[in-house]
Amino acid sequence: MKVRITDTTLxxxxxxxxxxxxxxxxxxxxxxxxxxxxxxxxxxWGGATFDSCLRFLxxxxxxxxxxxxxxxxxxxxxxxxxxxxxxxYKHYADDVVRExxxxxxxxxxxxxxxxxxxxxxxxxxxxxxxxxEFGGHAQGTVVYTxxxxxxxDKFVETARTLVGMGVDSLCLKDMAGLISPxxxxxxxxxFKKEFNMHVALHSHYTSGMASMAYLKAxxxxxxxxxxxxxxxxxxxxxxxxxxxxxxxxxxxxxTGLDIALLSSISERLKKFKDAYPEAxxxxxxxxxxxxxxxxxxxxxxxxxxxxxxxIDKLPQVLEEVPRVRADLGFPPxxxxxxxxxxxxxxxxxxxxxxxxxxxxxxxxxxxxxxxxPPGKIDEAFRKILIGxxxxxDHRPADSLAPELPAAKKEIxxxxxxxxxxxxxALFPQVxxxxxxxxxxxxxxVDFDLAESxxxxxxxx
Numbered sequence: 213m214k215v216r217i218t219d220t221t222l223x224x225x226x227x228x229x230x231x232x233x234x235x236x237x238x239x240x241x242x243x244x245x246x247x248x249x250x251x252x253x254x255x256x257w258g259g260a261t262f263d264s265c266l267r268f269l270x271x272x273x274x275x276x277x278x279x280x281x282x283x284x285x286x287x288x289x290x291x292x293x294x295x296x297x298x299x300x301y302k303h304y305a306d307d308v309v310r311e312x313x314x315x316x317x318x319x320x321x322x323x324x325x326x327x328x329x330x331x332x333x334x335x336x337x338x339x340x341x342x343x344x345e346f347g348g349h350a351q352g353t354v355v356y357t358x359x360x361x362x363x364x365d366k367f368v369e370t371a372r373t374l375v376g377m378g379v380d381s382l383c384l385k386d387m388a389g390l391i392s393p394x395x396x397x398x399x400x401x402x403f404k405k406e407f408n409m410h411v412a413l414h415s416h417y418t419s420g421m422a423s424m425a426y427l428k429a430x431x432x433x434x435x436x437x438x439x440x441x442x443x444x445x446x447x448x449x450x451x452x453x454x455x456x457x458x459x460x461x462x463x464x465x466x467t468g469l470d471i472a473l474l475s476s477i478s479e480r481l482k483k484f485k486d487a488y489p490e491a492x493x494x495x496x497x498x499x500x501x502x503x504x505x506x507x508x509x510x511x512x513x514x515x516x517x518x519x520x521x522x523i524d525k526l527p528q529v530l531e532e533v534p535r536v537r538a539d540l541g542f543p544p545x546x547x548x549x550x551x552x553x554x555x556x557x558x559x560x561x562x563x564x565x566x567x568x569x570x571x572x573x574x575x576x577x578x579x580x581x582x583x584x585p586p587g588k589i590d591e592a593f594r595k596i597l598i599g600x601x602x603x604x605d606h607r608p609a610d611s612l613a614p615e616l617p618a619a620k621k622e623i624x625x626x627x628x629x630x631x632x633x634x635x636x637a638l639f640p641q642v643x644x645x646x647x648x649x650x651x652x653x654x655x656x657v658d659f660d661l662a663e664s665x666x667x668x669x670x671x672x
Contacts, residue, residue: 215465216252216436217457218290218412220450221481222280223255225440228416228449229494230485232264236276238484243283245477250469251287252436253323256280257316258291260547262299266635266642270649274319274631281320288349290323291316294547296335296583296609297328300638301548303581305612306338308619308637313342315631325383325412327353329549332583333373334607340377351412352379356386356399358506359542361587364395368402381410381435386425387546388508389418389448396425400432414438416448418508420498423451423459430465441474443482447496448508454478505530506537508545511554518558525561532557532566539593540577541585552577570597580604626651 222242226234239256246254257277265273281289296303298312316324324343328335331354343350352374354367371382382403384391391399396413403411413429415422415438426437438450445452457469485491501507507530515529533545536557543549552573563569575598576582578589584605594603604611619637620627626647627633635643 213433213435213465215430215434215460215467217453217467217469218253218255218414218436218438219246219249219251219440219453220255220438221441221444221453223257223259223261223292224438225444225449227260227264228440229444229447229496230488230490232260233268233488233490234484235269236265236271236279239276240279240283241484242477242480243280245473245480247284247287249287249473249477253288253290254284255290255292255325255438256284257289257321258293258299258325260299262635263639263642266639266646270646272631272646272650273635274315274629277316277319277321288322289320290325290351291321293324293326293339295326295328295339297548298339298638301551303335303608303612304637305615306609307614307616308634309338309609310342311616312634312638313339313348314346315634317343317346317348319631321348323349323351325351325353325385326379327355327383327385327546328583329355329546330543330583330585331355331370333370333377335583335609336374337377338609340374340379344378349381350379351381351383352377353383353385355544355546356384356391357388357542357544358390359537359586361542362544364399364402367399368406371403371407375407375409381412382407383412383414385546386413386415386422387544388502388506389416389420389422390502390506391415391425392421393424393428397428397432400429400434404433410435412436412438415450416508417446417451418448418499418502420500423455426451426456427459430460441478441481443478443485447494448499501530505533506545507533507554508550511545511550514551514554515558518555519562522562528561529557532560536560539590540574541587541589543577543585548573548582549577552582567597575601578603581608583608623647 222239262273265271298304326336326339340350354370384399400411411434413434415425439453439456440450442452442454454471454474457467457471460466515526519525536553555571556574559569560566578594578598579601580603615637619633623636632647
């Protein structure tokens, strides 16, 4: 059975090793060859790329998508969507989710991989329905992790619920590189036997096991695997595209991809990559700490930033993470729960004692505002941290009123297209700054003056 490749270079590869700083202008010269390569899909959007475009690169993420769609006419484009979190760090109302999905598909996305950090399928349903309604391919995702509460049966149960929601394919998402070859084989085998649909496996090379896990998954019948081209592979990124293609060449699983063409793309990519300051600090080594602490690669760099001159406390923070995770009912460590657990672990170590300082995100999590935790929360512990704050057990978005009407009014003076409203709804402060500066560049005036003139009814 031919194995297909989803290449993640332009999204997860650069997010993992270049801090999501890769510019569109450096992506486009690679596209002609990427388009000819014959990948199952290219993951080019979603995850942290949307925020990073606006916040750090002064780029319109929607324009990036349109440019890539034009440059990759023969290849399916894929994105990662955080369910009800969309691409942000909180839950958004259903009208925002639906409109985001509609515009993502309109602007060129074919496959949307939907996940929820807690595997709470209630937080994925609105997005899945919208993807189907607007003609996209809905890939339902089961987040893989290890804890006393997570088992093969539990993962299969989550997949079964997603299949019942009408997803077109399934993805087993191992964001921390924890999955062993044996577990990968067994889970893929069960998924294929019960669901008889396309199954993708996504992993990271952090622990050093991902390539072996991929090979066993291939033997179990996996349909596609996620890889990145060699300059942005390994370390906390994915296994290497060229290596996996070579490993399967001449077997019944042969991908059919041309290694010479892939090497040519990688040579060009390497020249771009080496010009980025982030490339000098990217680590491509194996970090077996992930097997002990189950910490995705990005969390380590966050800890270093948060600790500052108290970096000597990093070992204590690493040891604190599993304890905080247990207190919170063993959530998988993926955005946004990785940030919630990680930040609280830092506070517990440097803040004068465990839970002497408690982040608002932890309080909201304990109040049920992110969804249903995998495990039961000790009620005495919850009470100490959030007091009389009401705890919900319904789908969090059911408490949210529509958000788009207000967003449209608030950016009316700077709105040039319908996509601007979604940028603002997701990241109000960052997007508003971007939109103001865009208008100022367009008219050659100070953006605060332009805003005042528009409010007074004067043309600018």
